Structures are given as C-alpha cells and as structure tokens.
Amino acid sequence: MRPSVLDKLFAPITTLPGIGPRMAPLYAKLAGERVVDLLWHFPSGLIDRRHSPRTTDAQTGQVVTLTLTVLYHDKPSSSRRPYRIHCLDGDTPVTLVYFHAKEDWLLRLLPPGEQRVVSGTIDRFQDEFQITHPDHVVPLAERDQIMTIEPVHPLTGGLTERPLSRAIEAALERCPDLPEWQNPAWLAKNHWKPWLDSLKIAHHPQTVEAVEDSPERRRLAYDELLANQLALMLVRNQMRTSKGRPLAASGELRQRVMESLPFTLTKAQQRVLTEIDADMSQPIRMLRLLQGDVGSGKTVVALLSMCSAIEAGAQAALMAPTEILARQHYATIKPLAEAVGLQVRLLTGRDKGKARDSILADLADGTAHFALGTHALFQKDVQFKDLALAVIDEQHRFGVQQRLDLTAKGRAVDVLAMTATPIPRTLMLTAYGDMDASRLDERPPGRKPVDTRILPLERFDEIVTGLHRPLAAQARVYWICPLVEENEDLDLAAAVERARVLEQFFPAKVGLVHGKLKSAEKDRVMAAFQAGNLDILVATTVVEVGVDVPEATIMIIEHAERFGLSQLHQLRGRVGRGDRASSCLLLYGHPLSDAAKKRLEVMRATDDGFVIAEEDLLLRGGGEVLGTKQSGLPEFKIADLTKDGDLLNAARDDSKLIVNADPDLTTPRGQTLRTLLYLFDRDAAVKTLRSG
Ligand code: ADP
Ligand code: MG
Numbered sequence: 001m002r003p004s005v006l007d008k009l010f011a012p013i014t015t016l017p018g019i020g021p022r023m024a025p026l027y028a029k030l031a032g033e034r035v036v037d038l039l040w041h042f043p044s045g046l047i048d049r050r051h052s053p054r055t056t057d058a059q060t061g062q063v064v065t066l067t068l069t070v071l072y073h074d075k076p077s078s079s080r081r082p083y084r085i086h087c088l089d090g091d092t093p094v095t096l097v098y099f100h101a102k103e104d105w106l107l108r109l110l111p112p113g114e115q116r117v118v119s120g121t122i123d124r125f126q127d128e129f130q131i132t133h134p135d136h137v138v139p140l141a142e143r144d145q146i147m148t149i150e151p152v153h154p155l156t157g158g159l160t161e162r163p164l165s166r167a168i169e170a171a172l173e174r175c176p177d178l179p180e181w182q183n184p185a186w187l188a189k190n191h192w193k194p195w196l197d198s199l200k201i202a203h204h205p206q207t208v209e210a211v212e213d214s215p216e217r218r219r220l221a222y223d224e225l226l227a228n229q230l231a232l233m234l235v236r237n238q239m240r241t242s243k244g245r246p247l248a249a250s251g252e253l254r255q256r257v258m259e260s261l262p263f264t265l266t267k268a269q270q271r272v273l274t275e276i277d278a279d280m281s282q283p284i285r286m287l288r289l290l291q292g293d294v295g296s297g298k299t300v301v302a303l304l305s306m307c308s309a310i311e312a313g314a315q316a317a318l319m320a321p322t323e324i325l326a327r328q329h330y331a332t333i334k335p336l337a338e339a340v341g342l343q344v345r346l347l348t349g350r351d352k353g354k355a356r357d358s359i360l361a362d363l364a365d366g367t368a369h370f371a372l373g374t375h376a377l378f379q380k381d382v383q384f385k386d387l388a389l390a391v392i393d394e395q396h397r398f399g400v401q402q403r404l405d406l407t408a409k410g411r412a413v414d415v416l417a418m419t420a421t422p423i424p425r426t427l428m429l430t431a432y433g434d435m436d437a438s439r440l441d442e443r444p445p446g447r448k449p450v451d452t453r454i455l456p457l458e459r460f461d462e463i464v465t466g467l468h469r470p471l472a473a474q475a476r477v478y479w480i481c482p483l484v485e486e487n488e489d490l491d492l493a494a495a496v497e498r499a500r501v502l503e504q505f506f507p508a509k510v511g512l513v514h515g516k517l518k519s520a521e522k523d524r525v526m527a528a529f530q531a532g533n534l535d536i537l538v539a540t541t542v543v544e545v546g547v548d549v550p551e552a553t554i555m556i557i558e559h560a561e562r563f564g565l566s567q568l569h570q571l572r573g574r575v576g577r578g579d580r581a582s583s584c585l586l587l588y589g590h591p592l593s594d595a596a597k598k599r600l601e602v603m604r605a606t607d608d609g610f611v612i613a614e615e616d617l618l619l620r621g622g623g624e625v626l627g628t629k630q631s632g633l634p635e636f637k638i639a640d641l642t643k644d645g646d647l648l649n650a651a652r653d654d655s656k657l658i659v660n661a662d663p664d665l666t667t668p669r670g671q672t673l674r675t676l677l678y679l680f681d682r683d684a685a686v687k688t689l690r691s692g
Pocket of ligand 1: 265266295
C-alpha cells in the first residue's frame with residue numbers, strides 16, 4: 001500500500017487549481033497525469049526581471065522592469081489592429097501594445113494618470129520604445145514582487161509559461177515534508193539539504209549555472225538513483241532467496257552436439273558456457289545476461305546451454321522477439337537437435353487449430369525436449385512438463401512482465417537473457433543492477449572487417465552503377481531506408497519509391513520488406529533473398545533484417561545520419577558474416593549536424609560494439625542511447641548519467657548495505673525508503689517484500 005502521506009501527490013493533475021479537462025491532456029503530454037509528475041518538471045532557463053535600466057539605455061530584446069506613467073489609451077477603430085497605451089519613463093515615451101484585449105480590463109490595469117511597474121521584453125519600433133503584451137503590470141507597492149528571477153520551463157504547444165509555473169507552484173505547495181530516507185552522514189558529507197528544501201530550491205534557481213547543476217539537483221538525482229538501484233537490488237534479492245534447482249549434466253549430450261557442428265567454439269564461447277554451467281549447477285536461480293555483438297555466435301551458446309537442462313531431465317525454451325527470428329533459430333537448431341535424437345517444437349502466433357494443439361500436447365507431456373518461439377510461448381494455455389531454462393533472445397525487446405510470464409511456466413526456471421546491443425556499464429547498472437553478465441567479446445574466426453565508407457546521397461547514380469559488378473559476382477545487398485517514427489506512412493512511401501527506382505536498374509531482382517507487410521509475405525520475400533532469387537533487399541526497419549544471410553556482403557544505409565550509433569552498428573553487423581569481404585555505405589543527406597557527422601566517423605573508425613556503445617552514451621546522453629523506446633532501459637527524470645555516474649555507483653553501494661541489513665525494509669529507515677520507492681514509481685519492488 002502506498003503511504004497515505006503521498007496521496008495528494010498521486011492525485012490527478014486536475015485536482016490542482018486552474019487545470020480542467022481541457023488543459024489536462026497538455027499537462028499529461030508535457031509532464032504526466034499526476035501532481036507528482038509536475039515536481040520533476042524543472043526549469044530550463046531563467047528570466048532576470050531585476051534589470052531595471054532607464055529606457056534609453058535598454059537593449060532591444062531585453063527583459064526589463066520599468067516604472068511608467070500612463071498617459072492615454074489609443075483604442076483602435078478595428079479589432080484587428082493593436083490597442084496602444086502611451087506611457088512615459090521620465091521624458092522617454094514607451095508604448096504598451098495589446099492585441100485582442102478588452103478595453104475595460106486595460107483601463108483597470110493601466111489607468112491614465114497613474115504609475116505602474118511594467119515588466120516585459122522591450123523593442124524599438126521606428127525610434128519608439130514598445131513592450132508588446134507585458135508579462136507583469138503591478139502598482140508601485142508590489143514592485144518587489146516582480147523584481148525577481150523567474151524560471152522558465154520546457155513547454156508544449158497550447159500551454160504557456162504562466163499557467164504552467166502556477167501549476168508547478170501549486171504542486172510544490174502540496175508537497176508534504178517527507179521523513180528523511182537518506183543516511184544523515186552521507187547528507188552531511190555532501191552538504192545536502194532535506195528533500196523538500198532541495199526540491200523547492202531546485203525549482204527556483206537563482207543563477208544560470210544552477211539551472212543545470214546545483215547541490216540541490218544532485219541530491220534529488222541521488223534520490224532517484226537510489227530508488228532505481230534499491231528496487232533492482234530488492235528484486236534480485238528475492239530471486240536469490242527463492243529456491244533454484246541444481247541441474248546436473250555430465251555434458252555428454254552437449255559433447256555430441258558440438259561434434260556435429262561444422263566449427264569449433266571460440267575461446268569466448270567456451271568461457272561463457274563455463275560461466276553459465278556454474279550458474280546452472282547451483283541451487284540458486286540463474287539470472288544472467290549474455291552480451292555479444294551481432295554475429296558473435298550467441299545461438300550456439302543458447303543451444304548448448306539448453307542441452308544441459310535437457311540432459312538433467314528437464315525442458316528448455318528459447319524465445320525470440322519476431323517470427324522471422326524464431327523461424328531462423330528453428331532452421332538452425334532443428335537439424336542439430338535431431339541429429340542427437342532431440343525433439344524441438346516451434347510455436348508462433350501463426351500456429352492455429354490442430355497443429356497448435358499437437359505442439360502444445362508435446363510440450364505438456366515432455367515429448368518435446370525444447371521449444372522455440374515468439375511471444376506465443378507465454379500464452380496461458382501453453383504448459384511445459386518441466387521447464388528449467390528459459391533463453392530470451394534480444395531480451396531488450398521484451399518487457400519485465402513478459403520475461404516473468406515465461407519463467408512462471410516452470411519450477412525455479414533459470415534465465416539466460418541475450419542481447420546484441422552492447423550496453424555501457426553505467427546503463428547496465430541502471431537497467432539490471434548487479435545482474436551477472438557474460439560477454440562474447442570475440443568473433444568467430446575468418447571474419448573480415450567491413451569496409452565502411454561515408455558518402456553523400458547525391459552520389460546515388462554512381463553507387464547504383466557500382467553495384468552491377470558485385471551483383472554479377474553473386475553478392476547480395478541490403479538497402480535500408482530510414483525510419484522516422486513520427487510518420488510511418490511517409491517512411492514507407494520513401495522505401496516503396498526506392499525499391500521502384502532500383503527495380504528499373506535491376507529488374508526482378510529487388511524485394512521490399514517493411515513493418516506493415518503481412519508476416520507470410522515478409523517471410524516469402526526474405527526467403528527469396530536468402531535463396532538468392534532476389535539480389536537487393538530494401539527494408540525500412542532493423543527488425544526485418546534480423547536474419548543471417550552469409551552471402552549478403554553489401555549494406556547500404558540511406559540517411560545514415562538519422563540513425564543512432566547502436567542502430568547503425570546493428571545494421572552493419574548484417575554483413576561480413578561469410579568469408580567474403582564486405583562493405584557498408586553510409587549515405588548522408590543535408591544538413592549534416594556536427595553530432596551526426598561524429599556518429600558516422602565513429603562508425604568508420606571502429607567496429608567494436610562496446611566502444612560504439614560507450615561513444616553513443618557520450619554523444620547523446622543516457623536517455624537517448626539505443627533509441628529510447630526500444631531499449632527497455634529506464635529513463636531518468638532528474639539524474640543525468642553523463643554527469644551523475646558517480647552518484648549511481650554510490651547509490652548501488654548504498655542499496656547493497658540497505659538490503660543486507662534490512663532486506664524487508666522494516667526498520668524506521670526502511671519505512672522511509674518504501675516511501676522513496678513509491679515516490680519514484682518503483683512499487684513493483686515493494687511488492688517483493690515479505691511485509692509489502
Ligand atoms: P548472433 O550472436 O548474432 O546471434 P549467431 O549465433 O547467429 O550470431 O552466429 C552467427 C554465425 O556465426 C552463424 O552462422 C553461426 O553458425 C556462426 N558461428 C557461431 N559460432 C561460430 C564459431 N565458433 N566458429 C565459426 N562460426 C561460428
Ligand atoms: Mg542472434
């Protein structure tokens with residue numbers, strides 16, 4: 001249960017004065033639907049209204065606060081023309097300009113003959129000083145109230161600064177003074193203030209520097225990181241203490257599979273398998289992340305790990321994010337499995353009726369030793385006789401809940417999560433805490449580095465002409481058109497057009513796959529490309545090219561500047577898989593920003609996924625890495641991992657101490673930490689507590 005002290009903060013935003021049903025969606029878009037969400041909407045800049053020069057000394061475009069004497073109102077004959085109010089600053093005329101304003105309101109605000117303090121942006125129009133729509137107009141007695149530094153916030157269309165600031169102030173006023181959750185010695189060491197004070201100060205920065213960074217912001221960032229790390233640590237602790245099962249395998253089955261492989265394992269593959277074996281033979285549940293670049297050979301590691309579970313008399317499952325990938329795994333694994341007398345079943349969303357029933361029956365009675373498939377594997381009616389190992393390919397494409405659903409299908413299921421997206425260590429920590437990780441940091445032998453070039457899109461004709469020779473020599477080409485998420489239809493149109501143009505040069509040799517294609521049609525095109533009936537595959541997304549076509553040696557990426565580094569790296573990894581030399585052309589359009597230029601340069605300079613991931617973090621900042629939505633990494637509202645990395649490490653150490661000393665958060669500090677977890681929406685972690 002959420003502590004009731006937080007109720008006011010978790011109320012809908014419409015409980016704040018001035019936010020009705022009409023404005024609520026705008027606030028929701030900008031910050032969130034609850035009062036608490038406004039607390040994390042910090043200023044992005046400042047307006048200093050203390051600047052109060054003589055009008056004649058004021059610079060055009062500056063925000064100034066002036067004391068003016070109102071002379072007379074000049075009401076326009078047509079409502080389309082502005083209403084002008086003529087005033088004086090000493091001897092200098094200043095005109096206040098209003099559009100669409102009501103006369104009686106203006107007469108009350110600025111009565112002729114009286115003095116008013118006016119603050120706004122000053123402009124000069126043909127030697128005349130003007131302020132259009134002043135921000136503030138107050139009587140002299142209230143001068144001090146507007147001679148201040150005012151924060152400005154990120155906005156969204158339809159929502160202006162004034163109502164937003166007011167809403168944020170109202171949210172701050174509602175903030176209860178929460179009991180301190182931080183260690184007092186740690187607070188003192190950093191000279192940090194209590195939470196509520198820090199929050200209020202952080203919302204009212206007094207200098208431009210403080211907008212970006214201040215002790216108060218750091219403290220709040222630390223609160224957020226502590227909530228993140230503590231939640232991960234609690235979940236992990238629960239997994240640790242829930243019983244696992246030791247899987248004893250002699251390795252005989254694995255040995256037979258290895259003997260039928262057309263290659264020997266790399267050192268990295270062997271090392272990783274040893275790490276996995278050690279986990280699986282322990283009576284605690286395995287939760288291990290296997291990171292390995294595209295083409296590093298994760299599939300065979302998965303297969304050999306599954307052999308251990310099967311040899312111990314249980315079943316294993318491998319889940320892939322797309323139908324194409326599931327089928328590809330099936331095609332690779334089935335012959336190897338059958339050669340040693342193992343039964344595999346493939347289950348995807350496309351299996352229906354009798355065929356599906358028969359697959360389910362085989363999984364339930366143990367006829368099938370292992371299952372490959374998509375999300376379809378964790379549907380309700382799918383049952384295993386005895387599932388002991390779940391391998392999750394491209395794990396970032398699945399939610400935490402989905403991963404849990406699959407492991408709930410067995411008893412103390414070990415989990416091996418695989419990813420081809422190398423995650424920098426900092427981000428690893430925020431997403432997985434101290435989850436065990438193995439790295440496949442070596443490629444299978446014989447791979448040649450991909451020759452990467454950066455070219456302007458204008459050289460299209462030349463590039464197309466250049467394709468004739470490699471195509472005559474049986475090369476195959478991926479041609480990627482960019483996906484800009486905001487407008488899928490336009491992206492699609494660009495890809496269709498590209499395919500059409502290429503078709504003119506290479507008749508009957510061009511295929512097109514994109515996200516809106518039916519999966520059967522997608523498979524058909526992919527199969528034709530794999531079989532060599534098509535030479536060029538035009539594709540819109542990364543998803544569709546997640547397949548292994550060793551003959552493909554050329555990767556062309558249009559508008560490469562629009563892709564993130566990790567995406568580019570993933571795409572390039574589709575070539576260079578066979579023993580022939582491969583190339584990658586990064587075609588850029590204009591304008592090319594400095595950041596985009598750097599990204600392309602990084603691609604040319606290295607093909608090490610881990611180096612690329614670190615560069616990505618530096619170039620873009622944590623939240624944006626890996627394409628935010630797809631990454632499955634947590635986004636932070638306050639913390640910025642490019643500068644708060646030190647705090648992340650401290651938060652991890654702190655969490656460890658807390659969970660060791662008070663695993664169920666029952667001490668007085670533990671209780672305050674529960675409040676912290678709720679404050680940052682980490683309730684799921686609280687539910688793992690025994691007295692949650
Ligand atoms: P990924 O890590 O991207 O999933 P895969 O498992 O698909 O990589 O492996 C890529 C290719 O490398 C496959 O064709 C696979 O058969 C091959 N492969 C895997 N391990 C080795 C190895 N030790 N030696 C040679 N080829 C290997
Ligand atoms: Mg793979």
